[in-house]
Amino acid sequence: MKVRHTILATSRIYKMRVRHTILATSRIYKMRVRHTILATSRIYKMRVRHTILATSRIYKVRVRHTILATSRIYKKEVKMPSSLLFAINNEGRVFGLSTTGTKWREFVYLGLEFKHLSAVPHFMWAVGGDRQVYVHVHGLDIPIRIKEESYENEGWSYAIDFPTTFHPKKQWKSCVRRRKWIRYRRYSALNSWCAIAPLHKDPTQEPFIDVAAGGQNVPGGDPGHLLVWAITAHGRVMFRTGVSTTAPEGLRWSSITVPPGCEVTQISVGPTGLVWAVLWNGRALVRTGVTRENPTGDFWLEIAAPEELKLLQVSVGTNAIWAVTRDHRVWFRKGVRGESAGTNDELAKGSGWVEMVGNMASVSVASNDQVWAVGSEDRCIYFRTGVLPSELTGKKWRPIHAPTQLSRTSSNASLWSSCGKKRGSISRSARDKQARSWSSLSRGNPSTSEPPSVLRDWEETSRSAPTPTSLRLQPALWQKSSDGTSLLNRADLSEESVAESNSTGKRFGVERGPFGPTSPPPGYVPI
Numbered sequence: 239m240k241v242r243h244t245i246l247a248t249s250r251i252y253k254m255r256v257r258h259t260i261l262a263t264s265r266i267y268k269m270r271v272r273h274t275i276l277a278t279s280r281i282y283k284m285r286v287r288h289t290i291l292a293t294s295r296i297y298k299v300r301v302r303h304t305i306l307a308t309s310r311i312y313k314k315e316v317k318m319p320s321s322l323l324f325a326i327n328n329e330g331r332v333f334g335l336s337t338t339g340t341k342w343r344e345f346v347y348l349g350l351e352f353k354h355l356s357a358v359p360h361f362m363w364a365v366g367g368d369r370q371v372y373v374h375v376h377g378l379d380i381p382i383r384i385k386e387e388s389y390e391n392e393g394w395s396y397a398i399d400f401p402t403t404f405h406p407k408k409q410w411k412s413c414v415r416r417r418k419w420i421r422y423r424r425y426s427a428l429n430s431w432c433a434i435a436p437l438h439k440d441p442t443q444e445p446f447i448d449v450a451a452g453g454q455n456v457p458g459g460d461p462g463h464l465l466v467w468a469i470t471a472h473g474r475v476m477f478r479t480g481v482s483t484t485a486p487e488g489l490r491w492s493s494i495t496v497p498p499g500c501e502v503t504q505i506s507v508g509p510t511g512l513v514w515a516v517l518w519n520g521r522a523l524v525r526t527g528v529t530r531e532n533p534t535g536d537f538w539l540e541i542a543a544p545e546e547l548k549l550l551q552v553s554v555g556t557n558a559i560w561a562v563t564r565d566h567r568v569w570f571r572k573g574v575r576g577e578s579a580g581t582n583d584e585l586a587k588g589s590g591w592v593e594m595v596g597n598m599a600s601v602s603v604a605s606n607d608q609v610w611a612v613g614s615e616d617r618c619i620y621f622r623t624g625v626l627p628s629e630l631t632g633k634k635w636r637p638i639h640a641p642t643q644l645s646r647t648s649s650n651a652s653l654w655s656s657c658g659k660k661r662g663s664i665s666r667s668a669r670d671k672q673a674r675s676w677s678s679l680s681r682g683n684p685s686t687s688e689p690p691s692v693l694r695d696w697e698e699t700s701r702s703a704p705t706p707t708s709l710r711l712q713p714a715l716w717q718k719s720s721d722g723t724s725l726l727n728r729a730d731l732s733e734e735s736v737a738e739s740n741s742t743g744k745r746f747g748v749e750r751g752p753f754g755p756t757s758p759p760p761g762y763v764p765i
Contacts, residue, residue: 322377323610324357325619330367335640342642350431356451356507361486363466364431369445371434371468375427375486382425382484387418394418425486434478437470437491445471451481452507452554455605457577459530465507467494473501475515477534496523497538508554509605510576512586520548520564524587529580539583544569544591555603558630559588566597566614570631596620596635611635 323335325342330351333342351367362374375382395404396412405412437444446468453465466478466488475496480489496502500523504516511533513525520543527536543549547563559571573589575582598611598620607630609622624633 321604322357324355324362326352326355328617332362332364333642335638340640342640344642344644348431354448356449358451358454358464358509360483361451361464363449363451365446365449366431368441369447369471370436370441371446371449372431373434373486374429374431375425376429378428381428382486384423384425384484386421386423388421427486432487434487437476444474446476447471448504450505450507450513452509453511453528453533455509455556456511456528456530456533457580459511463533465511465513465528465533467505467507467513469502469505469515473503473518475502475505492534494534497540500538500540504551506552506554508576508603509556510579512554512574512576512579514552514554514559516549516552520550522549522552522561526583526586527580539587541587544593551600553601553603553609555607555609556605557627558603558607558609560594560601560603560609561591562598562601566599568594568596568598568601568611570594592631594631 448469462483511528522541525535575585579586622632
């Protein structure tokens with residue numbers, strides 16, 4: 239019995255152990271397999287999920303950034319740059335209208351009236367009521383500073399002789415020495431009218447009747463160089479040499495010879511340097527050969543007026559020339575290409591006149607060929623809509639709607655630019671359209687410019703405005719007689735350079751050098 243029981247017990251224990259071992263092994267195996275499968279599936283799902291999420295996030299980020307970047311670039315491209323429109327009213331006051339503003343702002347009145355105005359970015363040239371030329375520098379974030387170097391006969395550099403090379407160390411053969419001075423001069427007439435030196439000691443001897451500034455985009459020209467032309471009461475054409483953004487006043491006036499029997503009454507300069515002028519007889523002159531090497535050009539070409547009429551005024555743009563005849567009809571000159579006008583005479587003079595709709599007293603063309611005009615009857619300011627590089631003539635005239643903000647020094651009350659029920663200046667012919675106009679200025683004379691920033695500190699007191707004792711000229715000095723000849727005697731005129739731009743003491747500082755006072759150039763004071 240013991241043996242049987244022992245055998246049975248042993249077999250049962252063995253079976254139990256084997257069974258438990260097999261079950262335990264199978265459970266562990268199943269558990270391991272299950273856990274492995276679950277873990278693998280979870281890891282796989284997690285990886286797939288994370289990959290999908292990461293991919294979608296990256297895709298969304300890329301799409302979002304692309305859309306945002308595109309929208310920013312688009313907004314940057316369609317943003318309109320700030321530019322300025324200048325005008326003179328019938329009282330000789332200067333006004334400015336910015337593309338970022340809604341009102342005409344009057345320049346501070348300092349007792350000086352103006353008759354003609356020409357503008358380029360940051361610089362205005364004008365003819366005052368005393369028939370002298372003035373320049374105005376405005377809207378510059380960085381002041382104009384000029385570095386100048388000078389040498390003296392004692393100091394820190396040594397050489398065997400002055401024409402030879404100098405060295406910082408003294409040697410046995412050093413016989414001479416000198417010292418180098420570096421000075422910085424600053425233009426002190428910012429935001430004020432600065433008088434340009436007249437042609438003669440007596441300003442009334444040969445006054446100015448017109449001035450024009452341009453040439454800021456001469457093909458291949460040095461950046462910052464400007465071209466300034468002017469007309470005297472004698473009918474002479476003058477060119478201002480040395481004008482640039484660092485030397486706003488230039489150096490001197492130089493006389494430009496005109497064909498015999500031609501007396502110029504008005505002149506205009508385009509941004510590429512193209513020059514057109516109007517004669518007393520109503521015809522036009524074109525200056526050819528204006529390049530960066532030859533800013534004054536080579537010779538004049540005479541252009542006939544449209545339909546045997548007489549020209550009153552002309553304005554030059556980049557690829558467009560507009561003119562007004564004495565009957566106030568507006569004309570467009572086709573076939574002009576300013577960038578090639580310096581090397582091609584045909585592109586400088588154009589191919590023919592095309593009459594435009596409307597009657598205007600004067601026109602002004604900007605560097606982008608946008609056209610502005612003053613109505614002949616209501617004296618309202620208009621601009622030409624639809625002007626494109628492919629359609630330089632535009633579509634129609636539209637008036638400017640802008641109130642006027644007067645200077646604090648003006649004694650007049652606030653004005654509004656609405657001309658109300660005044661008659662329009664548009665022609666009443668069958669092909670012309672009536673236009674009700676709003677006037678921003680009374681008897682304005684607009685001039686355009688495109689500075690990168692809006693005017694600031696317009697009401698700063700001028701440090702260079704002329705004194706009220708400036709002599710007024712008799713009208714007979716620049717009027718014509720009944721036979722069309724000039725009333726002035728031109729026998730004593732010369733064709734060479736006639737004047738230096740000497741500074742006036744109240745406008746410039748004087749710096750004392752090692753050997754005494756040294757006078758700075760016009761418009762500059764030492765820092």
